[in-house]
Amino acid sequence: MAQYQTVRTADGVRSAAIDEGLKAHMNKVYGTMSVGMLITALAAWAINGLAVTDVANAYQIGADKYLTDFGYAIYASPLKWVIMFLPLVMVFAFGAMINRLSAASAQLFFYTFAALMGLSLSWIFIAFTSYSIVQVFLVTAIAFAGLSLWGYTTKKDISGWGSFLIMGVIGLIVASLVNIFLQSPAIMYAISIIGVLIFAGLTAYDTQNIKNTYIAHAAHGDQEWLGKAAIMGALNLYLDFINMFMFLLQLMGNRE
Template structure:
């Protein structure tokens, strides 16, 4: 009897691990699709010369506000909207972010942007693997990182008026640590969602869960990239 219970437990663990792996793959696929779309649009807008026009126009700030609104709307209404709508909003956000990020080509060389992207990808992958394999509960880390995120947002607003270079670099360094930590936390959270049975809840729940997970990791990656670009980006000036 004990052997049978042990075998059943092992089978259940394996089933959870397999479900989690499948769900993580869906999340990472959507995240990769979003990043690809963002990168292609950013490059095309910059190459067309529209980035320079956009940077000098108040439309830029309107687009940034629209991005923030899309993120909050998607996160708040993910349980009530249709999977197709959630997917469309994520794709729309990725495209819109590509437009606004095209302005980085005005500040940094293409070579330094590409190099920073590779560094970001390496750091992100390392922390993603850590989040998947660690036995440590990272929920406490996530709460701490979220408080740190609020802190750097407030500090960034203050520094908008102070224009302190010391505070700028401090925010950048702390920002890197925060988004590295959030990457591990978010991956572990997504892994746990997969193990808790979302793969048995139907296609709609799976799609929406994958989209919201992809959005979280997409934001971690983009923000880590922008923070690292402050250190590794080669200025055009």
């Protein structure tokens, strides 16, 4: 009986320690993701020309729309294609390199990726009104928070969603590339609706996966691995947010 009480107490202490560790882990995931979002926003803001104060020497591309010299070079040259596809290349590179990187290097890689993503997304300030961008961002933030909270708290195992959702992402990429040449509004509308649904599902799935991954490995005490897992989790949730935001912007945003 005494031995049983000792085991039960030890399990209780271990569970409490894991719960505290999980809380710290999730805080790191969301904190790293938030810093990445801020870097992306600042990079997009700086490059699209909103930061220009000397408008007499800036490139005007619309009513109250100006570009820096660097911004004009990007939008008026083949460099725009490099900026567009480089973040996608970096995502695959990050997945391949994560085991060889330290936690600090992985974090630096993520922040560099976030800056490049900002350059890639800076065109939205030209195509859409600032009000609609802010409005859609807030809608996305509310939806993301609700979906992530559900993924974290639900008792339902949604790990089976993973393969289906990843196949959906691949289909979206292929359809988007094809529509670059077709320029079909109907296809773009369908892609946007499906994209919102897929990344809504991925937000819940990735949150639960981050939680389960930590619980499964916390007992091993490998802090370096857990640090890298937090960065990878932040990247996944960051991509879920960005993609959901972009698809909602296509559906709800007011164009200039």
